[in-house]
Amino acid sequence: MSKTVLEVKDLVVHYETDEAVVEAVNNISFSLEAGDTLGLVGETGAGKTTVALSIMGLLPYPPSHIVQGSILLDGQDITKLKERELRKIRGNKVSMIFQDPMTALNPVRTVGEQIAEVIRLHQKVSRKEAYQKAEEMLEMVGIPKERSKEYPHQFSGGMKQRVVIAIALACNPELLIADEPTTALDVTIQAQVLELMRDLQKNNQTALLLITHDFGVVADICKKCAVIYAGEIVEYGTVEDIFDHPAHPYTLGLFHSLPSLDEDVERLTPIDGMMSDPTDLPTGCSFCDRCDRATSLCSQSDPALVELSRGHYVKCHHCVKEEN
Amino acid sequence: MAKMQTPAMARLARKNRRRKQEAGVSSLGYEAWKRLKRNRMAMIGMVIILLLIACAIFAPLIAPYDYEYQDYNAILQPPSGTHLMGTDNFGRDIFSRVVYGTRISIPIGLICVCISSTVGGTFGALAAFYGGKTENIIMRFMDIYQSIPSMLLAIAIAAALGSGMRNLIFAIALGTIPLYARVVRGAILTVKRKDYVQAARAIGASTGRLIIKHMLPNCVGPIIVQMTFSVAAGILTAASLSYIGLGIAPPTPEWGAMLNAGKQYLQTYPHMLIFPGLMIMITVLALNLFGDGLRDALDPRLK
Numbered sequence: 001m002s003k004t005v006l007e008v009k010d011l012v013v014h015y016e017t018d019e020a021v022v023e024a025v026n027n028i029s030f031s032l033e034a035g036d037t038l039g040l041v042g043e044t045g046a047g048k049t050t051v052a053l054s055i056m057g058l059l060p061y062p063p064s065h066i067v068q069g070s071i072l073l074d075g076q077d078i079t080k081l082k083e084r085e086l087r088k089i090r091g092n093k094v095s096m097i098f099q100d101p102m103t104a105l106n107p108v109r110t111v112g113e114q115i116a117e118v119i120r121l122h123q124k125v126s127r128k129e130a131y132q133k134a135e136e137m138l139e140m141v142g143i144p145k146e147r148s149k150e151y152p153h154q155f156s157g158g159m160k161q162r163v164v165i166a167i168a169l170a171c172n173p174e175l176l177i178a179d180e181p182t183t184a185l186d187v188t189i190q191a192q193v194l195e196l197m198r199d200l201q202k203n204n205q206t207a208l209l210l211i212t213h214d215f216g217v218v219a220d221i222c223k224k225c226a227v228i229y230a231g232e233i234v235e236y237g238t239v240e241d242i243f244d245h246p247a248h249p250y251t252l253g254l255f256h257s258l259p260s261l262d263e264d265v266e267r268l269t270p271i272d273g274m275m276s277d278p279t280d281l282p283t284g285c286s287f288c289d290r291c292d293r294a295t296s297l298c299s300q301s302d303p304a305l306v307e308l309s310r311g312h313y314v315k316c317h318h319c320v321k322e323e324n
Numbered sequence: 325m326a327k328m329q330t331p332a333m334a335r336l337a338r339k340n341r342r343r344k345q346e347a348g349v350s351s352l353g354y355e356a357w358k359r360l361k362r363n364r365m366a367m368i369g370m371v372i373i374l375l376l377i378a379c380a381i382f383a384p385l386i387a388p389y390d391y392e393y394q395d396y397n398a399i400l401q402p403p404s405g406t407h408l409m410g411t412d413n414f415g416r417d418i419f420s421r422v423v424y425g426t427r428i429s430i431p432i433g434l435i436c437v438c439i440s441s442t443v444g445g446t447f448g449a450l451a452a453f454y455g456g457k458t459e460n461i462i463m464r465f466m467d468i469y470q471s472i473p474s475m476l477l478a479i480a481i482a483a484a485l486g487s488g489m490r491n492l493i494f495a496i497a498l499g500t501i502p503l504y505a506r507v508v509r510g511a512i513l514t515v516k517r518k519d520y521v522q523a524a525r526a527i528g529a530s531t532g533r534l535i536i537k538h539m540l541p542n543c544v545g546p547i548i549v550q551m552t553f554s555v556a557a558g559i560l561t562a563a564s565l566s567y568i569g570l571g572i573a574p575p576t577p578e579w580g581a582m583l584n585a586g587k588q589y590l591q592t593y594p595h596m597l598i599f600p601g602l603m604i605m606i607t608v609l610a611l612n613l614f615g616d617g618l619r620d621a622l623d624p625r626l627k
Contacts, residue, residue, distance in 0.1 A: 056526055058522065058525060058526060062456070086528075087528045087529075087530060088528060089528070090525070090526055090527060090528035091526060091527030091528040092528060095526065096523075096526045098519055098522070098523055098526075099519075100519060103518060103519035103520060104519045104520055104522075104523045105520055105523070106520040106523075106524065106538055106541075106542070107520070107623075107624070107625055108541045108542055108622065108623060108624055108625075109537075109541070117524075117527065117529070117537075118527040118528070121527060121528050122528060151624040151625070153624070153625050164523075167523075167527060
């Protein structure tokens with residue numbers, strides 16, 4: 001059994017402003033082993049990025065704070081670490097690929113310098129060695145090293161994302177968090193970037209946490225998948241579990257709102273309504289307002305995450321009953 | 325048939341060869357210098373600044389007369405062959421005084437700007453970076469600071485410390501600190517929430533590194549503009565202080581003080597006013613051209 005790299009336990013994150021408390025993440029738990037890939041799927045505002053930022057220790061404080069829970073990285077609880085210790089971890093043990101490669105690179109520094117910077121920050125090497133390593137990283141992501149002296153604006157979007165990936169992987173992190181890494185890219189470039197990430201991840205045995213709202217990307221690259229709704233994991237399982245036997249009404253709704261190649265339909269079936277206001281979540285199941293299977297039980301009590309089949313968890317009253 | 329080669333083609337080939345060679349040894353500073361070299365106005369500005377500095381260093385060699393020498397037979401002479409810029413009301417050669425004035429005015433302008441931009445900039449950057457309470461405390465303090473007229477503050481400091489060039493510089497620099505705190509804070513705020521700053525944080529960069537390496541280079545524009553303008557302001561404040569006897573004591577030539585002295589003769593002998601004024605103008609213009617070019621050169625997105 002490979003070792004557990006990341007373990008998130010009962011994580012609750014709130015954004016507290018003068019007007020209201022935004023319950024961004026409510027009781028999320030999951031774990032990742034070396035070489036594992038977990039897809040975190042959910043719509044905008046579900047709390048995906050908040051989870052990622054809490055793992056990086058980058059939550060803006062104030063207004064956000066971790067109310068409870070722990071994030072164990074390699075057995076070390078990063079919610080209790082000081083800024084100085086966090087700095088040693090960031091970019092070294094955990095790195096993050098940001099959503100928009102157009103803005104994630106510093107426009108006034110060459111890409112070579114930017115890759116060398118992370119190496120210099122975490123490894124005791126000379127400037128020259130770091131730069132050489134940076135050039136190697138560039139080659140690794142498929143960019144000729146002669147271009148290391150160029151500035152980000154001289155690269156295309158896909159190339160920039162490759163540079164961002166090179167920065168993220170320069171120190172061989174144990175965990176790589178990719179926050180919608182392909183959202184800003186063309187579909188063809190998306191495929192290239194995903195393939196690159198898959199290869200690099202496989203070679204380095206890096207655990208990958210992929211945040212996305214695109215099931216296609218999840219199917220392409222992930223082994224496991226967690227569906228997030230209103231800051232909670234509503235369904236969790238292997239990609240096969242989720243894609244072949246989706247159980248939670250929200251997951252089903254998501255699949256129904258995707259166009260399918262096999263079926264010929266006039267209209268897609270979207271999920272009615274909007275996501276519940278995170279400042280005022282319902283007492284019961286947070287999906288009950290939009291759920292077509294909702295009963296009085298749903299609006300009164302919050303269902304627990306129950307194991308449906310081995311490794312496949314669902315947070316819904318009805319799925320469990322039907323099984324029984 | 326042998327390939328025809330026109331002079332234009334040869335020139336192009338030479339240029340390309342040179343470009344290739346240069347590409348091999350480029351670093352950030354070198355890149356910026358290359359871009360700066362191409363900017364003609366910036367180069368003009370730089371040449372003028374270098375000339376002024378040379379003028380300050382070699383003042384005794386350039387000035388035809390002693391700046392203190394008073395020739396009572398030649399009071400208030402208009403510009404002529406013997407006195408290039410004429411003489412003042414004591415019969416002193418204005419050209420010599422202007423030349424010696426570079427030794428006082430240029431350092432005052434430059435050092436004041438360096439001190440106040442460093443101190444003020446640090447406060448502004450920290451305020452913008454940390455936000456919240458830190459920002460409030462620093463900026464409210466700067467507000468109070470700024471509500472004291474800078475002239476009055478400079479007078480008070482100069483009076484407390486006594487006259488002399490070092491105290492004068494100190495007094496003027498202190499007065500303009502809040503200005504820089506404001507400008508730098510604004511500049512940092514515009515880039516604070518940019519993704520690349522967050523990304524830099526995500527690779528484990530420290531606060532100082534974030535500010536100096538990632539934020540400041542992306543917002544030098546307004547800061548450089550402010551700096552070039554304050555050089556002139558510094559020289560003029562020094563003049564005002566000298567005027568009330570708190571700055572450089574006469575007869576040491578100082579452009580601002582010369583302007584003040586010439587005021588009374590504005591209608592009858594304007595040359596007393598024009599030449600030192602012209603020098604201040606040229607200095608500011610040169611710094612401005614240079615600063616503008618520098619800002620463009622530091623931004624690789626502009627070609």
